[in-house]
Amino acid sequence: MDTIYLRDIELAVTIGAFAWEQKISQKLLLTLTLKVDTRAAAASDELADALDYGAVLSRVQALAAELSPEQPVRLLETFAERIATTILAEFGKVQSLTVDLAKVFIFPQVPRIGVVIERGR
Template sequence: MDTVFLQGLEVEAIIGVYGWERQLPRPLIFDLALGVNTREAASSDHVRDAVDYAAVAERVSAITRELQPALLETLVETIARRLFDEFPIQQLQISVNKPGAVAKVKAVGVRIERRREDYAACGR
């Protein structure tokens, strides 16, 4: 399995369980590793045969801005489901960091790993 990755995707979003967190957007930082087969794109040299990582970044950003959940767990699970629906990926690792969420802590966040069949088995 090959990997297409995006590191350090920053998105301003409303997220949090406390009222003060929901007043203003705050930065979230995403890292994604998409398990794909890159052989066809490598041999054709056509973007149509590749996973469009700019489109992936835009979808993650749009979902994050639109959803406005209380929990990071809800956010990353929703993103995972939608990326599997919209892109030809077989595996996904996604992490999100919420800077400043906990005082004196460098990073707080959630990381998940999913495979396409995880969603087929549970039926959504």
Template sequence: MDTVFLQGLELRSVIGVHAWERAFAQRLKLDLRLAVDTGAAAASDDLADAVDYAALAEQLTQTAAAADCQLIEALADRLAATVLSHAAIQSVDLTLHKPGALPAATDVGVAITRSQQEAP
């Protein structure tokens, strides 16, 4: 299995448990590692045989913008489900960062792994 990755995708979403957090869409960062068989794309050199990461990034941006989660874990799970809606992606390692969540920390977030076997 091969890996396609996307790192540092900026998202905006209403997220948090406190009223002040929910007053505006917060800036988040997303890192993905996708388990994919890239053999067909390598042989054909055709985007139709590859994971279109630009289209996936747009889909994830829309999913985050439409979400209204309290917990970063819930949003991460929704984003993973969006990734796995693409049958060619066997699994995803997803890290969702919430910069500025704790003033004394440089970063806060959650890392999850999901696979097609777990998808509904």
């Protein structure tokens, strides 16, 4: 299986377990590692045979835009699972994926703190 990755996607979202976090926008960094068979795309050189990673990025950005004080998500684990479930449901070429999702500088001494999940069909 081949790998397509989207590294260090910056997302500004409302997320957090504490009330004050639900009132602010926080920066998350997302890295997606997608397992896909790319042989058909390589042979044809046609986007129709490839995973459209621009569409994957747009979908993830739309999921991030849904996070708000009106529709709160408290945990990174919840948002990571939502990303994984959505990609597997909507992009049939993806056989499995890793979602690496991190908050940036929520603790002064730690540049990133996050969660990594792996899901597959």
